[in-house]
Amino acid sequence: MSELIEKYEANPIAKVSLSDVTEHFKGKAVSKLGDTGNVSVVNLSDMTETDIDYDHLKKIDAEQDSVSRYLLEDGDVLIASKGTVKKVAVFHEQDRATIASANITVLRPTADISGTYIKLFLESELGQELLETTNTGKNVMNLNTKKIVSIQIPKLQPLKQAFLIQRYEQGLKDYKRKITRANQEWQHIRDDVAKNLF
Known part of the structure; x- marks a missing residue:
């Protein structure tokens, strides 16, 4: 154990x-x-x-x-x-x-x-x-x-559970938003680089 x-x-x-x-x-x-x-x-x-x-x-x-x-x-x-x-x-x-x-x-x-x-x-x-x-x-x-x-x-207690869950869900929402934004920026950079390769 x-x-x-x-x-x-x-x-x-x-x-x-x-x-x-x-x-x-x-x-x-x-x-x-x-x-x-x-x-x-x-x-x-x-x-x-x-x-x-x-x-x-x-x-x-x-x-x-x-x-x-x-x-x-x-x-x-x-x-x-x-x-x-x-x-x-x-x-x-x-x-x-x-x-x-x-x-x-x-x-x-x-x-x-x-x-x-x-x-x-x-x-x-x-x-x-x-x-x-x-x-x-x-x-x-x-x-x-x-x-x-x-x-x-x-x-x-249900109140403490609710507090922890709310904190987790808010953090998850922020995390997903940042990931989406980072992916969009990364795609934009790759497209820009690709356009200038030749």
């Missing part, structure tokens, strides 16, 4: 198991993904560092009954449970019915714990180490769902 986890476990702050504040389920095994269909599917590759790439989700045709128990809701936390990279994302409601693929564990907050707060904790250095303790895979990551929901997170 790492020093960071030992320190955290010895810390007397109030903690709560994810199993006590969320419902959880695995995504659905799907085949024949395409560009058309009535249900969108979030795959591991759609989970980016900061969000979910909703614009490029693949789709399937499915009866509503066959996917009803897998339908994602606003605020659900998606954890990549297989693959090579630990990823965590929060789902935001879409116009189309959306499910997660089988390589993803879904946590649905049931208490006064925000999905975004769970994501922020699991993405922290401590959260990443705690997720690593749930890994039962050898060469490829395989996070055990029972172990994931046994992870204890600090029981923060």
Whole structure:
């Protein structure tokens, strides 16, 4: 066990198991993904560092009954449970019915714990180490769902959660704006250089 986890476990702050504040389920095994269909599917590759790439989700045709128990809701936390990279994302409601693929564990907050707060904790250095303790895979990551929901997170007051989330989201917005601007400036320079090459 790492020093960071030992320190955290010895810390007397109030903690709560994810199993006590969320419902959880695995995504659905799907085949024949395409560009058309009535249900969108979030795959591991759609989970980016900061969000979910909703614009490029693949789709399937499915009866509503066959996917009803897998339908994602606003605020659900998606954890990549297989693959090579630990990823965590929060789902935001879409116009189309959306499910997660089988390589993803879904946590649905049931208490006064925000999905975004769970994501922020699991993405922290401590959260990443705690997720690593749930890994039962050898060469490829395989996070055990029972172990994931046994992870204890600090029981923060809703007001403090809201403050941290607001700070994070404002910072993310600024970060995205600066990246867009930097890309535009870089493109402008490349175009300018290209024009003057001959």
